[in-house]
Amino acid sequence: MNQNNIKITIFKELRGIIRDKKSLQKLILYPLMIPLVILLFGLLFDNVNESIYNVGINYSLTPEEKEIIKDLKNIKMKEYHNQEEIEKAYHDKKIEGYITKSHNKYTIYTDLTQNSGEIILSLANSYLESYNTILGSHYLTENGIDSTKVYQNIIIDYESLKEEDSNMMTSMIFSLVITYLIMIVVMVCVVVVTDSTSGEKERGTLETILTFPIRSSELVFGKYLATTILAFIVGLISYFLSIPTIYIGKELFKSYEEMVFITNLPSIILVILLIFLTALLSSGICMALSGKAKTYKEAQSSLQFISLLPMIPYFLNVMEVDNSIFDLIPIANCGSLLNDIVMNNVNIQSLLITILTTIIYTIGILIYISKQYKKEETLFS
Amino acid sequence: MIKIENVSKEFEKTSENGKKIKFYADQNISFQVKDGEILGLLGPNGAGKTTLLRMLAGIMKPTSGEIFIHDKTYEENEIELKKNISFLSGNTRLYKDISCIELLKMCAGYYGMDKTIIDNRINEVIKRFDMESFKNQRIGNLSTGQTQRVGVARCILHNPHYYILDEATSGLDIISSQVILDFIKEERKKGKCIIYSTHYMEEAENICNRVVLLNKGEVIAIGTPQEIEKKTNTSNIRDAFFQLIGGKKNESE
Numbered sequence: 145m146n147q148n149n150i151k152i153t154i155f156k157e158l159r160g161i162i163r164d165k166k167s168l169q170k171l172i173l174y175p176l177m178i179p180l181v182i183l184l185f186g187l188l189f190d191n192v193n194e195s196i197y198n199v200g201i202n203y204s205l206t207p208e209e210k211e212i213i214k215d216l217k218n219i220k221m222k223e224y225h226n227q228e229e230i231e232k233a234y235h236d237k238k239i240e241g242y243i244t245k246s247h248n249k250y251t252i253y254t255d256l257t258q259n260s261g262e263i264i265l266s267l268a269n270s271y272l273e274s275y276n277t278i279l280g281s282h283y284l285t286e287n288g289i290d291s292t293k294v295y296q297n298i299i300i301d302y303e304s305l306k307e308e309d310s311n312m313m314t315s316m317i318f319s320l321v322i323t324y325l326i327m328i329v330v331m332v333c334v335v336v337v338t339d340s341t342s343g344e345k346e347r348g349t350l351e352t353i354l355t356f357p358i359r360s361s362e363l364v365f366g367k368y369l370a371t372t373i374l375a376f377i378v379g380l381i382s383y384f385l386s387i388p389t390i391y392i393g394k395e396l397f398k399s400y401e402e403m404v405f406i407t408n409l410p411s412i413i414l415v416i417l418l419i420f421l422t423a424l425l426s427s428g429i430c431m432a433l434s435g436k437a438k439t440y441k442e443a444q445s446s447l448q449f450i451s452l453l454p455m456i457p458y459f460l461n462v463m464e465v466d467n468s469i470f471d472l473i474p475i476a477n478c479g480s481l482l483n484d485i486v487m488n489n490v491n492i493q494s495l496l497i498t499i500l501t502t503i504i505y506t507i508g509i510l511i512y513i514s515k516q517y518k519k520e521e522t523l524f525s
Numbered sequence: 526m527i528k529i530e531n532v533s534k535e536f537e538k539t540s541e542n543g544k545k546i547k548f549y550a551d552q553n554i555s556f557q558v559k560d561g562e563i564l565g566l567l568g569p570n571g572a573g574k575t576t577l578l579r580m581l582a583g584i585m586k587p588t589s590g591e592i593f594i595h596d597k598t599y600e601e602n603e604i605e606l607k608k609n610i611s612f613l614s615g616n617t618r619l620y621k622d623i624s625c626i627e628l629l630k631m632c633a634g635y636y637g638m639d640k641t642i643i644d645n646r647i648n649e650v651i652k653r654f655d656m657e658s659f660k661n662q663r664i665g666n667l668s669t670g671q672t673q674r675v676g677v678a679r680c681i682l683h684n685p686h687y688y689i690l691d692e693a694t695s696g697l698d699i700i701s702s703q704v705i706l707d708f709i710k711e712e713r714k715k716g717k718c719i720i721y722s723t724h725y726m727e728e729a730e731n732i733c734n735r736v737v738l739l740n741k742g743e744v745i746a747i748g749t750p751q752e753i754e755k756k757t758n759t760s761n762i763r764d765a766f767f768q769l770i771g772g773k774k775n776e777s778e
Contacts, residue, residue, distance in 0.1 A: 160620065357603075402747035523584075
């Protein structure tokens with residue numbers, strides 16, 4: 145292979161993408177989404193955690209009830225005189241739910257389709273169970289029975305087997321950000337490859353290039369390397385943009401305070417290696433699929449689903465499915481492993497399988513595209 | 526010299542009922558083009574001109590037959606042959622996001638030109654095609670005529686011996702067309718071997734030494750315009766063509 149031809153092709157492709165306003169906008173916007181998502185969700189979760197829920201009641205609180213509610217912090221009771229008044233307040237959105245009392249029966253009304261409704265139900269349940277215990281204790285004490293023998297026969301405590309990091313929602317956001325890192329690499333490949341293959345065919349410039357003294361393998365390899373380089377650079381920018389943003393997020397938002405995001409030297413090296421491997425494989429897959437497309441639009445739509453591959457481990461993780469099953473799925477395994485690396489949860493076996501399979505897949509796909517782009521139906525379809 | 530021997534090109538297309546049908550874009554085509562000669566390739570749309578030119582330029586392979594350029598085939602040494610050929614077609618577009626200078630430098634790189642002579646050669650072709658005023662402009666911002674001049678400039682940059690020109694003046698105004706026709710004549714004087722495909726029969730008659738008339742993938746006549754006119758008892762190549770295809774003037778037009 146003539147290295148000069150490959151070099152010229154790489155330079156031509158990089159220049160073409162950078163000068164194309166739409167493509168450039170995408171390459172800039174993709175990484176910028178990371179700080180935006182982290183900061184926005186930090187703000188959102190802090191607001192949710194600090195939210196006070198107003199709950200209407202049609203009775204007066206006893207001093208004991210007031211003490212319990214004071215301890216619950218997130219709930220504020222508003223007293224109303226009758227059912228009508230309380231229902232009107234709910235419809236006017238002055239309260240998010242209400243509790244009615246008839247003799248010794250308490251009924252909790254709340255909208256369980258909303259997140260706030262579930263929180264109110266949990267808080268109200270907690271308040272009423274505590275109050276029930278207090279009433280029971282009073283009765284037993286009045287009758288000369290030690291209430292601790294009834295309510296404290298056993299003592300419940302817990303120890304987490306894993307280091308506690310934070311709540312589930314913030315973990316999911318961090319995981320989503322890491323998944324998005326891999327998605328960015330794939331999305332850059334989609335943008336660059338559609339333009340450099342189907343785009344070139346459609347614009348008629350591919351035929352111009354083919355008249356030059358260049359082998360189709362040099363042309364394909366040049367395009368492939370240009371895509372890999374761009375995807376790798378944008379992936380790196382995204383990663384190095386996410387590190388300070390996460391640390392700023394940890395400083396700014398309580399929800400992120402205890403989140404784990406490892407940034408020591410070995411983890412940084414591993415993340416860079418994974419971004420590179422993802423770029424190598426994704427550009428190959430994109431080129432193979434794009435070669436089959438007849439138009440730019442056809443290529444775009446056939447490549448869209450690849451961008452979703454990294455999302456598979458994310459969704460299955462949410463469903464708590466064992467993540468060792470991703471080790472053989474191309475691109476998805478890189479996303480899964482990247483998550484494990486930054487969460488300090490690396491499994492050496494997964495690491496080796498992911499690296500090895502990605503290299504094997506990449507070699508296979510390179511052999512395939514070098515043959516595919518020699519065919520006239522690929523070049524002139 | 527370019528020698529084409531029994532060249533055929535078969536394609537496959539899907540019919541209306543979904544079946545794949547094989548058909549010949551070109552069938553058993555044979556002719557020669559000598560150095561210092563302009564050979565006109567004439568025929569209506571679908572006659573097989575573009576496919577034939579693509580095979581001549583080495584970007585498509587014949588299904589059967591042989592193409593010899595300088596007594597060598599593409600199988601023998603594709604890269605070396607391509608270094609000596611220039612292909613300009615209505616289908617070969619230029620990159621719109623780069624300037625004329627950048628395009629010419631890129632082409633010089635692909636042709637493996639010596640770095641020490643690239644700048645001088647680029648300046649020469651810029652002067653030759655009067656591109657000084659727009660040499661730094663992006664190609665996408667140029668007029669059709671200016672773009673075509675850049676296209677021709679990139680074709681002659683590496684000083685090839687063989688020119689394969691497909692509809693080189695198509696869509697151009699009279700002045701831009703003349704620039705290109707003058708250039709073709711000049712190259713012939715230098716002993717270059719030129720294949721020139723066009724829709725404009727009168728244009729071909731004026732500049733071509735010989736013409737090949739193609740219809741439905743087959744050669745229907747070869748000779749000087751005068752020979753063909755004499756053979757068909759007509760006064761111009763247009764009428765000769767219609768005479769040869771059976772007088773169906775409106776159908777072919």
